[in-house]
Amino acid sequence: MLTGSLALMAQIDKDQLALQVSKADNANTEKLMEYIWKRHTDVTVNGQPKANAITEFSFDAEGKLQAKVEDATTTDKQMRGVRGRVQQNTQEENLEYVQSALELSLAYSYMSKGQLIDFFDKATVAEKNGVIEASGADVYVKVIN
Numbered sequence: 387m388l389t390g391s392l393a394l395m396a397q398i399d400k401d402q403l404a405l406q407v408s409k410a411d412n413a414n415t416e417k418l419m420e421y422i423w424k425r426h427t428d429v430t431v432n433g434q435p436k437a438n439a440i441t442e443f444s445f446d447a448e449g450k451l452q453a454k455v456e457d458a459t460t461t462d463k464q465m466r467g468v469r470g471r472v473q474q475n476t477q478e479e480n481l482e483y484v485q486s487a488l489e490l491s492l493a494y495s496y497m498s499k500g501q502l503i504d505f506f507d508k509a510t511v512a513e514k515n516g517v518i519e520a521s522g523a524d525v526y527v528k529v530i531n
Contacts, residue, residue, distance in 0.1 A: 398518065404506035408499040415496070419445040424456070429484050436460065437484065451496060453488075493526055 422444040429437040439458040446452050458481070465473050497505065509522035 398511050398513070400506040400509070400511055401503060403511065403518065403520070404503040405499070407506075408497075408502045411497070411502070412499075415445075419449065427484070427488060429480075437480070439484075441488070451492065453492070490526060 422442060425441045425443065427439045427441065428435060429439075437458065437460045440456045442454045442456050444452050464470060505522055505525055506520060508525070509520040511518065511520045513519070
């Protein structure tokens, strides 16, 4: 006989859980479509502030999330000459990296029903103190140890 959280884990249907989460997520997204919101992002390297950006989000008429960078600044003092050009190239590369990271965070925030089912299928699902917790890795990016 299973007891405690083991019994509950045996009862958790991951596909059903994914569908319930997807349904709730769709309802939340429907409500969110009425709004425009802003995200403030601070980028640090080794604990030192390097850049910040303000991005405005909204949904278009087709229900697709739109992101528009309103402001992006760097805290690095701009150098001149060759060093300035090298610095500018590095800043552009870093900005591309940060943009990719922010897009990836949105992918996790707004998964499709199929993506949620796939996630829950691969995830470890457990109940802790009355809360169902799902954790997984390698969802969009393979984790390299």
